[in-house]
Amino acid sequence: MSKLNLNEATIAEARALAKAIAEDTQSFVERHTTVTVERTICRLLGIDGVNEDQVPLPNVVVDHLKEKNGLATGISFYLANAIIQTGKTPQEIAEAIDKGEMDLTTLPVASYEEIRKTINPLAEAAVAKIKENRSVREDYLQRFGDKEGPYLYLIVATGNIYEDITQAKAAARQGADVIAVIRTTGQSLLDYVPHGATTEGFGGTVATQENFRLMRAALDEVGEELGRYIRLCNYCSGLCMPEIAAMGAIERLDVMLNDALYGILFRDINMKRTMIDQYFSRMINGYAGVIINTGEDNYLTTADAFEEAHTVLASQFINEQFALMAGLPEEQMGLGHAFEMDPDLPNAFVYELAQAQMAREIFPEAPLKYMPPTKFKTGDIFKGQVQDTLFNIVTIMTGQKIHLLGMISEAIHTPYMSERAISIDNASYIFRTMADLGEEITFKEDGMIQTRAKDVLADATSILKEIEREGLFETLAQGKFAGIKRGMDRGKGLDGVVQKDTNYFNPFINLFLGRGE
Numbered sequence: 001m002s003k004l005n006l007n008e009a010t011i012a013e014a015r016a017l018a019k020a021i022a023e024d025t026q027s028f029v030e031r032h033t034t035v036t037v038e039r040t041i042c043r044l045l046g047i048d049g050v051n052e053d054q055v056p057l058p059n060v061v062v063d064h065l066k067e068k069n070g071l072a073t074g075i076s077f078y079l080a081n082a083i084i085q086t087g088k089t090p091q092e093i094a095e096a097i098d099k100g101e102m103d104l105t106t107l108p109v110a111s112y113e114e115i116r117k118t119i120n121p122l123a124e125a126a127v128a129k130i131k132e133n134r135s136v137r138e139d140y141l142q143r144f145g146d147k148e149g150p151y152l153y154l155i156v157a158t159g160n161i162y163e164d165i166t167q168a169k170a171a172a173r174q175g176a177d178v179i180a181v182i183r184t185t186g187q188s189l190l191d192y193v194p195h196g197a198t199t200e201g202f203g204g205t206v207a208t209q210e211n212f213r214l215m216r217a218a219l220d221e222v223g224e225e226l227g228r229y230i231r232l233c234n235y236c237s238g239l240c241m242p243e244i245a246a247m248g249a250i251e252r253l254d255v256m257l258n259d260a261l262y263g264i265l266f267r268d269i270n271m272k273r274t275m276i277d278q279y280f281s282r283m284i285n286g287y288a289g290v291i292i293n294t295g296e297d298n299y300l301t302t303a304d305a306f307e308e309a310h311t312v313l314a315s316q317f318i319n320e321q322f323a324l325m326a327g328l329p330e331e332q333m334g335l336g337h338a339f340e341m342d343p344d345l346p347n348a349f350v351y352e353l354a355q356a357q358m359a360r361e362i363f364p365e366a367p368l369k370y371m372p373p374t375k376f377k378t379g380d381i382f383k384g385q386v387q388d389t390l391f392n393i394v395t396i397m398t399g400q401k402i403h404l405l406g407m408i409s410e411a412i413h414t415p416y417m418s419e420r421a422i423s424i425d426n427a428s429y430i431f432r433t434m435a436d437l438g439e440e441i442t443f444k445e446d447g448m449i450q451t452r453a454k455d456v457l458a459d460a461t462s463i464l465k466e467i468e469r470e471g472l473f474e475t476l477a478q479g480k481f482a483g484i485k486r487g488m489d490r491g492k493g494l495d496g497v498v499q500k501d502t503n504y505f506n507p508f509i510n511l512f513l514g515r516g517e
Helices: 008-029 035-044 057-067 075-086 090-098 112-144 161-174 209-226 241-250 262-267 271-288 296-302 309-325 348-362 381-398 417-433 448-470 472-478 507-513
Strands: 032-034 151-156 178-181 231-235 255-257 291-293 336-338 369-371 402-404 497-499
Touching: 008 271, 008 309, 008 448, 008 472, 032 035, 032 271, 035 057, 035 075, 035 241, 035 271, 057 075, 057 090, 075 090, 075 112, 112 209, 112 241, 112 271, 112 507, 151 161, 151 417, 161 178, 161 209, 161 417, 178 209, 209 231, 209 241, 231 241, 241 255, 241 271, 262 271, 262 296, 271 309, 271 472, 271 497, 271 507, 296 309, 296 336, 309 336, 309 348, 309 448, 336 348, 348 381, 348 448, 369 381, 381 417, 448 472
Parallel strands: 151 178, 151 402, 178 231, 231 255, 255 291, 336 369, 369 402
Antiparallel strands: 032 497
């Protein structure tokens, strides 16, 4: 039941505007591919490992094809043809290319029909493996049950995967439901995915498939001990967005940071590259049953949370539509927002409550990701504990689902395990003693909370009208999100964008979207 009396027609209008914005952008996306999308296809088809220079073999293959001006036709075409002509596996073909023994573009070319017939069983086998992993997760949840109420989401970030495992197990035993392994600083700007287990990182741990495998096994082990399924989260944003999504699907990650706009705004990754990559990455996440986390909370680190609240809502509408286009259902959309208003603002808590309730009512099926106060944490741990407590209260009152726990040591250092325990105790106390408070409360008709939510919705609809008129790319160039301007033909990774030719195909698109040939 709505507590805000939001105008349903206005919500529908905002959604329709966001859909039009997404469709306009999607017309560009579907005409192009990127080096990352093609490397993802290589990984899904079984190409893995690095050469003696530590260059990943998917990069070797795709860079080879790009140098030969063949990328517009797509790696699927050339790999299938090489299989037909040589009888080698995709891995063997990659190794031959690396040794200089094969040129994909000089082999005799089989018929298009034979090429499709060759590649499809390999793609189907890869998709079947992802489906099997999804079934394993579902079996765990069937056996252990799933948690009612908010998931307690905790971060590990030592830089060493083995130390991360120690901390992750401790966090799970303390009560964490989701473990997020923070990625090492700057990895989003690497145009390749490092290989193997890693023990050094700055501000986080390198995201590699082996690190995913090790952490997944560790959380399954502690989950068996506790009789709970512990979800694993990592990041598939940045220049390798769909590659990391594929690796996560193969190793059964459960949650992925995956925003359509974050890399553009906060990492200066080219907007064309990002929009193409997010489409394929979300397709993979959707099929794998992975909950995506979007990054609207980050807007509030550079823009005022009170004045720019409508941009958060507008972005949530847009992220929702891009996700739906990629076949990702609402139940897997962890749309992001945050408790980031200035604590010196009169009635800041009231406005935070209005914003969170509004998100809950507009996106009723989404497992919303709610972020804790960080911008106005000062290092005063006592005040910080109060700020986190207020944040916890909003979560339970408004039915947020993915609850990233605030830390008393925010703005001081990377949290100790004992500080995580304090945060879990705080949240658990609030969630237990206020479990049904939200159901007991209604808001004053046309009072401060209802008025605030209606104003934010109206402003979001207004900016969506502007974006629909001008186009998403131009809007990003003007700096309407997070106050950050990005050029359409600037930023990192633009040289990895390629327009498809008439023979291009990607066998995974129809498989992930459940469409026939």
